[in-house]
Amino acid sequence: MAKNDELLHQEARSLASPSRIKYFDLVIAQGNGALLTDADGKEYIDLLASASSTNTGHCHPTVVQAITQQAQKLIQYTPAYFANPIAAKLSTRLTKLAPITRPVKLAWGNSGSDANDAIIKFARAYTGRQYIVTFTGAYHGSTYGSLTASGVSLNMTRKLGPLLPGIIKVPYPDPWQKAPHETTEQFVNRMFEAFKLPFETYLPPDEVACILIEPIQGDGGIIKAPTKYLQKVYEFAHEHKILFAVDEVNQGMGRTGKWWSIQQFGLEPDLMSVGKSLASGLPLSAVIGRAEIMEALKAPAHVFTTAGNPLTAAAALATIEVIEKEDLLHRSRKLGRSALTFFQQAQAKYDFIGDVRMYGLNGGIDIVDPKTKKPSTEIATKIIHRTFELGVIMISLRGNILRFQPPLVITTAQLDRAFTILDQVFSEEAAQKLRLPKNASELGW
Numbered sequence: 001m002a003k004n005d006e007l008l009h010q011e012a013r014s015l016a017s018p019s020r021i022k023y024f025d026l027v028i029a030q031g032n033g034a035l036l037t038d039a040d041g042k043e044y045i046d047l048l049a050s051a052s053s054t055n056t057g058h059c060h061p062t063v064v065q066a067i068t069q070q071a072q073k074l075i076q077y078t079p080a081y082f083a084n085p086i087a088a089k090l091s092t093r094l095t096k097l098a099p100i101t102r103p104v105k106l107a108w109g110n111s112g113s114d115a116n117d118a119i120i121k122f123a124r125a126y127t128g129r130q131y132i133v134t135f136t137g138a139y140h141g142s143t144y145g146s147l148t149a150s151g152v153s154l155n156m157t158r159k160l161g162p163l164l165p166g167i168i169k170v171p172y173p174d175p176w177q178k179a180p181h182e183t184t185e186q187f188v189n190r191m192f193e194a195f196k197l198p199f200e201t202y203l204p205p206d207e208v209a210c211i212l213i214e215p216i217q218g219d220g221g222i223i224k225a226p227t228k229y230l231q232k233v234y235e236f237a238h239e240h241k242i243l244f245a246v247d248e249v250n251q252g253m254g255r256t257g258k259w260w261s262i263q264q265f266g267l268e269p270d271l272m273s274v275g276k277s278l279a280s281g282l283p284l285s286a287v288i289g290r291a292e293i294m295e296a297l298k299a300p301a302h303v304f305t306t307a308g309n310p311l312t313a314a315a316a317l318a319t320i321e322v323i324e325k326e327d328l329l330h331r332s333r334k335l336g337r338s339a340l341t342f343f344q345q346a347q348a349k350y351d352f353i354g355d356v357r358m359y360g361l362n363g364g365i366d367i368v369d370p371k372t373k374k375p376s377t378e379i380a381t382k383i384i385h386r387t388f389e390l391g392v393i394m395i396s397l398r399g400n401i402l403r404f405q406p407p408l409v410i411t412t413a414q415l416d417r418a419f420t421i422l423d424q425v426f427s428e429e430a431a432q433k434l435r436l437p438k439n440a441s442e443l444g445w
């Protein structure tokens with residue numbers, strides 16, 4: 001038995017299945033930049049960046065050095081009781097980077113999920129109001145608060161109720177809701193009417209603490225809300241003294257070509273959550289917000305034993321340094337433009353490629369049935385499996401959307417190689433040469 005298979009077999013005896021979303025039988029042993037090596041020594045180009053949590057690439061030397069040096073000094077002393085120099089430095093750095101007018105403060109967490117719980121906690125405490133408004137298609141995490149705020153997979157709430165009370169969902173203005181005859185303005189107005197409906201019928205605005213949104217949804221399919229729509233929601237929030245909070249866990253840290261995705265809209269949030277690539281994938285998250293909101297709770301309302309520990313803080317400082325020194329924001333935009341060209345050319349050639357969205361090096365590519373133009377999970381699954389066989393890692397979202405989020409340090413040669421392989425796979429699909437894997441029904445979200 002190959003090493004990959006043997007290890008997976010062994011692990012399956014003890015690992016509970018809800019903690020792994022199945023795609024490929026892969027055991028990752030090593031990483032370097034945008035390259036991965038599996039337990040059998042096979043090399044892959046990574047177009048997933050560990051779910052956008054390694055924007056600076058795998059084992060970036062600057063990050064590795066910072067972690068190694070810090071590990072020799074101090075790995076952990078709980079920030080819940082005492083400060084450490086490196087997290088103190090990081091808190092200044094990160095609050096300055098936040099797109100919020102100062103004074104700004106932050107609180108540490110261990111995951112994107114708890115940072116979104118923190119948004120709920122601080123927003124409720126500051127406003128004295130109970131309701132939180134979130135969007136369909138959102139993924140905010142796996143803790144009770146953040147999964148209640150999410151709306152992208154039935155398996156995330158099935159068997160788990162009662163969920164956190166006081167969370168109301170409104171429809172996200174995704175492109176599939178737009179009628180063919182509608183102009184963008186008509187679409188925005190219609191979606192904004194749908195947004196306001198709860199407020200006009202059963203949800204008193206003066207009892208709503210915050211609106212939490214991914215300005216560009218990640219796991220929902222890499223979808224950008226129309227700017228005009230977000231402006232209207234923002235104005236509505238301000239008019240009713242509702243806090244405007246953004247989830248930057250997936251789309252922050254340079255992913256879209258700016259530090260934060262909300263900067264694509266020119267809006268200033270009251271609160272934001274950050275995680276994933278913040279410490280190049282070490283478990284560190286933060287909720288960042290206007291200082292007066294961040295002072296609305298009293299300790300120990302939001303402490304975690306390991307959150308903001310010296311090791312993760314050292315990784316985060318090094319990550320920020322790499323993004324700046326290597327100008328990864330510019331790189332994300334530049335490579336994103338060539339990726340857009342590649343996928344648009346593929347769209348013109350292959351009738352199973354539907355909508356193509358790209359915001360920085362960050363895209364969602366819809367795979368559709370050529371005849372009906374409806375989402376085709378079957379074709380998308382065949383494509384990602386053949387791509388995997390040929391040494392490129394890319395997964396699907398919502399069944400039929402190709403998720404394209406390579407590390408921002410990917411070289412142009414690696415990207416070109418990935419495009420050559422993708423084009424080969426698309427042409428094999430067009431020639432009806434691709435087969436579904438046997439376990440297709442168990443795969444994905």
Ligand SMILES: Cc1ncc(COP(=O)(O)O)c(C=O)c1O
Binds near residue numbers: 114
């Ligand atoms: C937008 C967004 N928010 C929150 C989370 C949850 O982060 P974590 O898995 O670190 O808890 C994710 C994870 O995919 C995410 O994409």
